[in-house]
């Protein structure tokens with residue numbers, strides 16, 4: 037099976053070959069022809085399966101073959117070149133990464149793309165939006181800011197992609213997304229990608245999609261035999277020492293380390309730096325510039341350790357990332373899968389290590405139940421855990437959930453927005469001032485605390 041046999045143009049095949057891809061991944065084999073056929077798509081696929089190329093390649097093909105005049109929305113007023121495809125993502129990093137793929141795969145085509153996300157100035161985005169943009173990759177909040185300012189026109193979008201839709205819903209973007217949907221032409225192609233299919237996602241998909249092609253990739257957790265998973269049992273207070281020991285002993289480089297909280301990430305970076313292990317953190321409290329800088333250094337292998345919280349790391353793609361470390365297990369077992377999905381991607385070998393203390397045995401049990409396998413345990417000599425240690429409540433768990441309910445959570449979008457329950461967000465946008473009145477919604481169940 038080759039990319040050209042999937043019906044993609046020579047220019048696109050050439051770009052994928054230059055990127056080093058010779059064979060399409062399973063999701064690409066299914067998604068590319070489905071998207072090229074023009075219908076809606078509902079795909080259950082996680083980051084790491086090659087899903088980005090699964091939608092960007094056929095979108096590039098369709099847009100380059102059909103001029104706007106031939107497009108389904110040809111009756112729309114002809115003015116300046118319209119935005120023809122809108123790709124919505126939950127995080128800035130994912131938006132940047134998707135657009136980078138669009139650029140790479142579309143390098144031999146005359147199509148323009150750009151990203152729109154928060155945490156950076158509006159003005160350069162406004163300027164760029166005035167020029168020709170065929171494909172816009174955006175996070176929902178900032179896109180709506182542009183809508184409100186009248187700096188973006190979505191009335192001629194032909195293809196809509198919702199990438200990581202489950203995460204967007206978890207992050208409380210549903211109202212934002214619905215507002216965006218209302219601005220799009222009724223006749224369009226919709227592609228929805230989601231790692232999981234909760235009842236909420238199913239209901240949303242059925243309201244959005246028209247007789248979609250269904251693609252469900254086998255869950256990575258069941259099949260990810262390219263990732264060697266291991267649990268290191270250790271005392272709570274000795275995790276940092278053990279991490280330093282493992283990094284030194286195995287000479288690990290390019291280690292992505294997950295902590296549960298932003299504060300924990302900062303503290304760990306400080307401690308690793310004291311141990312002379314170069315480390316930086318990315319999380320929602322860091323400026324976009326700091327996050328971009330840390331990620332760039334990590335990607336070009338000039339930074340040994342990147343410490344991240346779940347949402348900040350969502351969608352990060354570092355090819356052949358060799359090591360992922362769960363410094364703390366996530367509150368949600370699903371997040372374990374997302375975390376270890378950073379390694380062993382697209383067939384590469386990877387290693388995922390979890391440092392587990394007595395407080396986390398329940399979380400470990402929930403993960404093992406979800407992935408349907410028992411993870412091998414290891415005790416490192418000199419780091420034997422105290423068998424009589426009593427579990428303590430996991431710090432920040434409940435407390436942060438309450439903060440979330442009050443609007444104290446930051447998820448990597450602009451802080452004030454993401455912190456608000458949806459109804460408050462709308463109020464703030466309208467300038468009515470978000471009150472702290474509870475909106476009756478329970479806190480988001482799958483958001484890990486304190487990202």
Ligand code: AMP
Pocket residue numbers: 056057058059060061064082083084085086087088089353354355356381382
């Ligand atoms: P994604 O799931 O889209 O985040 O992609 C996961 C990783 O697989 C990225 O590093 C892609 O560059 C890579 N990738 C995507 N398609 C292919 C392919 N056909 N062959 C090899 N690697 C691929």
